[in-house]
Amino acid sequence: MRHGGWSVLRGKRAAPWTSTTKAPLRAGVSSLGVGGTNAHLIMEQAPPRRAAPPVDRPQPLVLSAASESALDAGAVALADHLALHPEQDLGSVAYTLDVGRKRLPYRRSVVATTREAAIAALRGSNGARPHAPQGPASARSIAFMFAGGGAQHPNMGLGLYRSEAVFRDAVCQCLDLLGGQQGSDLRTALYPPPAREAEAAAALERPSIGLPALFVIQYAQAKLWQSWGVVRAGMIGHSMGEYVVAHLAGVFTLGDALRLVQRRGQLFERLPPGAMLSVPLGVDDLAPHLPPVVSIAAINGERATVVSGPVEAITQLRLKLLEIETPSLAVADQRRGPFGDARTDAAGICGISRHDPASPPNSPSSRA
CATH class of the missing domain: 3.30.70.3290 (Alpha-Beta Plaits)
Structure with missing residues (x-):
């Protein structure tokens, strides 16, 4: 049956329904009630689904x-x-x-x-x-954990930098805040041309480059997690990683946190070379073997002690403890103990303010 521009077909049996024009298909459905309540519905074919752009990432x-x-x-x-x-x-x-x-x-x-x-x-x-x-499921929670110096290397997060806009924007934001030669040197050390990777690795061994680089990448990673909807129940950071925790908790602004990390690295480079050694002994057992210039840097367990001091003294101590497995930490710069007690000059941190944390951090120096 045709009426105006409409073609109406009364179906007698199930059959494929296709359109002869570009117009969408429409159908009328009526439901007639015995009590006089009638319902009529006109339905239209849904628009074609747009193809999603391919995503080349996990x-x-x-x-x-x-x-x-x-x-x-x-x-x-x-x-x-x-x-x-x-x-x-x-x-x-x-x-x-x-x-x-x-x-x-x-x-x-x-x-x-x-x-x-x-x-x-x-x-x-x-x-x-x-x-x-x-x-x-309700018993599980998520914590953000941030590493200290020694974990940095060229091309950290390169895949994320190329594929994730949030990560890339966070990295660029930090480099812009550092600005000038520092930002340029850091970008080159993070993502060097293939022929300069060895040069970049050497640059990242310098605390003034390596520590800001590690901060930038871990900050960008946290921003990416947050953009995905990951909600943290707590945070913890080791050494330099505590600065990332402090910023995310609201203690420091991003610019101030970067200035502190940058200044910290610069101060480390003024110190004589130092070294750290991890020893599988308790403090009481290890103390008699320590020369005056070597000090306890960290107590990680009942039989896990870290000592620090001048390179030559640490080398001699390791030779003395040959019968004990004493793997040296892969950290080039010395941070703890009297040997690494750098005084922060006011010129480097003038104007930096601290604020109460919006979300309480959980880091070694903030534990009650």
Whole structure:
């Protein structure tokens, strides 16, 4: 039946319905009640779904279920779905799993860059079982942990710098705040041309370069976590990492924290060379072997003591303790003990203010 520009067809049996024009399909549905209450509904075909742009980065696929067996079945079902629907973008699947599913007690996650890798991980055919956290979901919490000096190296976070705008913007923000030659030197040390990686590694051994570099990358990593919706229950930092904690907790502004870290590194470079040594002995057992110029830097356990002092004295002490396994920490600059007691001059930190933390940090120097 035709009426004006409309073509109306009364269906007698199920059949495919296709459009002969570019106009969307529309259908009228009527429901007639015996008591005289009638309802009429006109439905229109949904617009074509726009293809999601491909995302060339690892995607977290998260699953949850009410029991372990249901979780196993869900992993297999998701793998089968991915195999049957190669047209679906992996990033879109990851997004739907994250925001469109309930959070149930039994959880599992895999991280994959390609569909094939995701299927293999979900089915366990890659030799590794999908990550499955244990315990009630409500009992788990997240802490941000930040390393001290010695962890820095060229091309830290290079993949994130290239693929994650939040991470890259945070790095550039810090470099802009440092400004001038310092910012330029730091950028070159962090992300050097391939032919200059050895030169960059040597530059990062200098505290005035290495400490700010480590601060910048760890700050950028924290900003990226926060942009993903990761909510921390606490923070902890070791040595230089405590400055990242202090900024994120609101004690220092970003610019002031960078100035402190930069100045700290500059002061370290004024000191004579020093070294640190980790010794698997308690303080009482180790103390008789220490010369006057070597001091206790840290007590990490009942039989885990770190000492610090001049390079020659530390070398001699290590030779004296040859019968004991004494691995030297991979830290070039000396920070603790009388040997590393640098006095901060007011010119380097003038105008820096401290504020009460908005979120209490959890760091070695803030414990009650």
